[in-house]
Amino acid sequence: xxxxSEIVRQSLKRRYRKExxxxxxxxxxxxxxxxxxxxLLGDIVNKxxxxxxxxxxxxxxxxDRGRLGLPDDSGIDAQMLSQVDWxxxxxxxxxxxxxxxxxRKQKKQLYKLVSSGAEFELRDxxxxxxxxxxxPAREFWLKADDDVDTWYKLETRVSRISPLQSEILETLERxxxxxxxxxIGLFTHGDSREPEMAGIRGALxxxxxxxxVTLLLTLPIGIAAALYLEEFAPRNRFTDxxxxxxxxxxxxxxxxxxxxxxxxxINFFGLxxxxxxxxxxxxxxxxxxxIIISARAAIKSVPPSIxxxxxxxxxxxxxxxxxxxxxxxxxxxxxxxxxxxxxxLGETAPLLMIGMVAFIVDIPQGIFxxxxxxxVQIYLxxxxxxxxxxxxxxxxxxxxxxxxxxxxxxxxxxxxHFERRW
Amino acid sequence: xxxxxxxxxxxxxxVLAYLLAFRRARHKPQTELQSLPRYYGYLAALWAGLPALLxxxxxxxxxxxxxxxxxxxxxxxxxxxxxxxxxGLVLNDIKLKIESGQFEGDPAIEKAIExxxxxxxxxxxxxxxxxxxxGFSALAFASSRALLRRHARIGVERVxxxxxxxxxxxxxxxxxxxxxxxxxxxxxxxxxVPLFDFMFGLEWSPQTAIRADQVGSSxxxxxxxxxxxxxxxxxxxxxxxxxxxxxxAIYLSxxxxxxxxxxxxxxxxxxxxxxxxxYGFFAALTVxxxxxxxxxxxxxxxxxxxxxxxGVVMGVMIIPFVSSLSDDVxxxxxxxxxxxxxxxxxxxxxxxxxVIIPAALPGIVGGVLLAASRAIGETMIVVxxxxxxxxxxINPLEAVxxxxxxxxTLLTGDQEFDSPKxxxxxxxxxxxxVTTLLLNVLALRVVxxxxxxxx
Numbered sequence: 001x002x003x004x005s006e007i008v009r010q011s012l013k014r015r016y017r018k019e020x021x022x023x024x025x026x027x028x029x030x031x032x033x034x035x036x037x038x039x040l041l042g043d044i045v046n047k048x049x050x051x052x053x054x055x056x057x058x059x060x061x062x063x064d065r066g067r068l069g070l071p072d073d074s075g076i077d078a079q080m081l082s083q084v085d086w087x088x089x090x091x092x093x094x095x096x097x098x099x100x101x102x103x104r105k106q107k108k109q110l111y112k113l114v115s116s117g118a119e120f121e122l123r124d125x126x127x128x129x130x131x132x133x134x135x136p137a138r139e140f141w142l143k144a145d146d147d148v149d150t151w152y153k154l155e156t157r158v159s160r161i162s163p164l165q166s167e168i169l170e171t172l173e174r175x176x177x178x179x180x181x182x183x184i185g186l187f188t189h190g191d192s193r194e195p196e197m198a199g200i201r202g203a204l205x206x207x208x209x210x211x212x213v214t215l216l217l218t219l220p221i222g223i224a225a226a227l228y229l230e231e232f233a234p235r236n237r238f239t240d241x242x243x244x245x246x247x248x249x250x251x252x253x254x255x256x257x258x259x260x261x262x263x264x265x266i267n268f269f270g271l272x273x274x275x276x277x278x279x280x281x282x283x284x285x286x287x288x289x290x291i292i293i294s295a296r297a298a299i300k301s302v303p304p305s306i307x308x309x310x311x312x313x314x315x316x317x318x319x320x321x322x323x324x325x326x327x328x329x330x331x332x333x334x335x336x337x338x339x340x341x342x343x344x345l346g347e348t349a350p351l352l353m354i355g356m357v358a359f360i361v362d363i364p365q366g367i368f369x370x371x372x373x374x375x376v377q378i379y380l381x382x383x384x385x386x387x388x389x390x391x392x393x394x395x396x397x398x399x400x401x402x403x404x405x406x407x408x409x410x411x412x413x414x415x416x417h418f419e420r421r422w
Numbered sequence: 423x424x425x426x427x428x429x430x431x432x433x434x435x436x437v438l439a440y441l442l443a444f445r446r447a448r449h450k451p452q453t454e455l456q457s458l459p460r461y462y463g464y465l466a467a468l469w470a471g472l473p474a475l476l477x478x479x480x481x482x483x484x485x486x487x488x489x490x491x492x493x494x495x496x497x498x499x500x501x502x503x504x505x506x507x508x509x510g511l512v513l514n515d516i517k518l519k520i521e522s523g524q525f526e527g528d529p530a531i532e533k534a535i536e537x538x539x540x541x542x543x544x545x546x547x548x549x550x551x552x553x554x555x556x557g558f559s560a561l562a563f564a565s566s567r568a569l570l571r572r573h574a575r576i577g578v579e580r581v582x583x584x585x586x587x588x589x590x591x592x593x594x595x596x597x598x599x600x601x602x603x604x605x606x607x608x609x610x611x612x613x614x615v616p617l618f619d620f621m622f623g624l625e626w627s628p629q630t631a632i633r634a635d636q637v638g639s640s641x642x643x644x645x646x647x648x649x650x651x652x653x654x655x656x657x658x659x660x661x662x663x664x665x666x667x668x669x670x671a672i673y674l675s676x677x678x679x680x681x682x683x684x685x686x687x688x689x690x691x692x693x694x695x696x697x698x699x700x701y702g703f704f705a706a707l708t709v710x711x712x713x714x715x716x717x718x719x720x721x722x723x724x725x726x727x728x729x730x731x732x733g734v735v736m737g738v739m740i741i742p743f744v745s746s747l748s749d750d751v752x753x754x755x756x757x758x759x760x761x762x763x764x765x766x767x768x769x770x771x772x773x774x775x776x777v778i779i780p781a782a783l784p785g786i787v788g789g790v791l792l793a794a795s796r797a798i799g800e801t802m803i804v805v806x807x808x809x810x811x812x813x814x815x816i817n818p819l820e821a822v823x824x825x826x827x828x829x830x831t832l833l834t835g836d837q838e839f840d841s842p843k844x845x846x847x848x849x850x851x852x853x854x855x856v857t858t859l860l861l862n863v864l865a866l867r868v869v870x871x872x873x874x875x876x877x
Contacts (some may be wrong), residue, residue: 022771026673029666224589245593254797258850263603318579346697349801352596375699
């Protein structure tokens, strides 16, 4: 055996070791991504769970007209019901439950257990059942304060509940006057300062209107632009310039589009601030490049033989494009459009610029109402110090991720089932 | 003015014009026509719709301005003598009163409102009349004999082509809009604050005085701390994203089995699909406390809004970006190069390091530049997890602020639009736009210029 092969043999071991190390490094890199994804999702799901249930307290409330302060033998209307002192009724019922609490401070702690929004819920429930009025006293499950909610959900029972309150709550729990139910309010209420009363309905509606504007603008314009660039545009400077522009716009930071929206749509054209109209316009400009690029790819994949056959039968250029190329590339275009919409749904920064960050309780009814959208709602709530808002934020994130997952699944389905390979 | 009603009227005219023209054309023998009957319908509908829509647009753009100017001119002297901003406020106030039907005490203002109201009504009526005239003339055209003598299809297709071209021109309009809006506001800002002070000043505290006698609110706009903060956070992000992204791309394309690849690539893409606000929430509420506790347990004083936490999370966000871009270029390296290297006795990792990476380097560098541009422009993660106070430091454990954070904080408060504070946001936006544009152009050039061409 000569010296050289000995050197090679010895170096071989080192080289194989290096090879193994490199492989492990690669595998580590892939797993880092996975681990992080798992950590992120797990953390958010974990934080979100409390928000899906809410705690309620059962109280017995009188329903006779005298104690509601309603005049005898007259019709009931919403105006009269909103004048009833519901809060007073709730407090009185609480006092009757715990007659031993006489000091002002003690009573104050007692009152704090029920959510300050409970009176409005109670009013609406009675308004839906006017036949209750004048009848016997009824038992009502009323929303508890968010601190009670946290106390009830946490095993350790450490929260911002005083010892006296905790005693009261334990009595209530023994009497079966405390329960945990699915938090429907999360999906039916608008925003609120009280975490137990806050919901994402307003943000959902805002996202809907905003995306509607975006879709109605980007889809036709995006398709038209892609068709022009692929099928009609002559190869010249102007066309090149358009292409450079589209590619650059795709990489411009989203916040810059927000600045554009603020300066042009709001300050120059005087459109209303915080409106889904402006949000939709800004998001449309932002997603347009994405949609044009993917639509062009879809249009390009239509084989020339089809076009030539149509030309051969005497179709004009416009007829070839609109009767054959466009229908055949539609699944691909829609796939791109859905992905673009998913991008727009998750976008936050440009909407902050045009004032969609306001605290809005009402549910927007159209594209001119003040509104906020899901991601902005997440941003707004994540700032709130209450623990319950963290859960709400995480729950909203889950809803948002759910929508994104559905949209992406739809895109994959479209691609798998309708896209033709030629 | 009733915009939906006007639009509806235009639509009705379109449909009527289409039906009229279509029926006329259909009753003619085919041999006498140059196009299919429906093209006559389209042509008539376009005649009915386009001019009216154009008119509506012009009207919407001009009418409020003219009316405002007239209202202002009719207002008493003491209001007109005020600054432009104050005038705007007064006008808004008066218009709110008009909408709600309240009355102004001042008879002079009351008179101006009266004129305003009358003219607004007249303008609305005039528009309606014009739309009707246009509509009926289109209907007349649709039922005239001149229509059938035209080459309808060519006319329709010409208009369609123009519309398609205009749509693709929107990309240019957007770019021009961005440049103009950002540039104009920035120029106004640089009139108040010299460009040199902005670019090289070391102190950033945009709190300007609301009252002249307020203390400690000189308002200094030196943007260097912001640039340094942005670069610090982006550098941390790239330090995470580039090695991890590149290594996963290499592993997935060179080592992994097909099954693992088919599973792992979409999983990594999920990371790219998660909205940035979710990353921001995660960074602020989970990663930042984690980093802080970790630091404290080894005796380091870590800020709760440390650059490290924001940078790490941002890095994870751009991992899929780097990995998919590098994946593309690695796959573009021809198989023959790999085979040649392996045949000479190199191990797979030696092949990767000495053959594939050098061959793919321009593409990888381009991808890293694009990732850097993404990191610099990223907003939500830093808004939620990085600090607000501008501090000139490169210590990743301290809180720094970035350009995007400052844009958001300057523009989300209640501000007068013309204060240097809001204008500063546009100047920062200009810097951001120019930087990312340069990075993107550079990335494209690197890829184009140094790409190896294989047969």
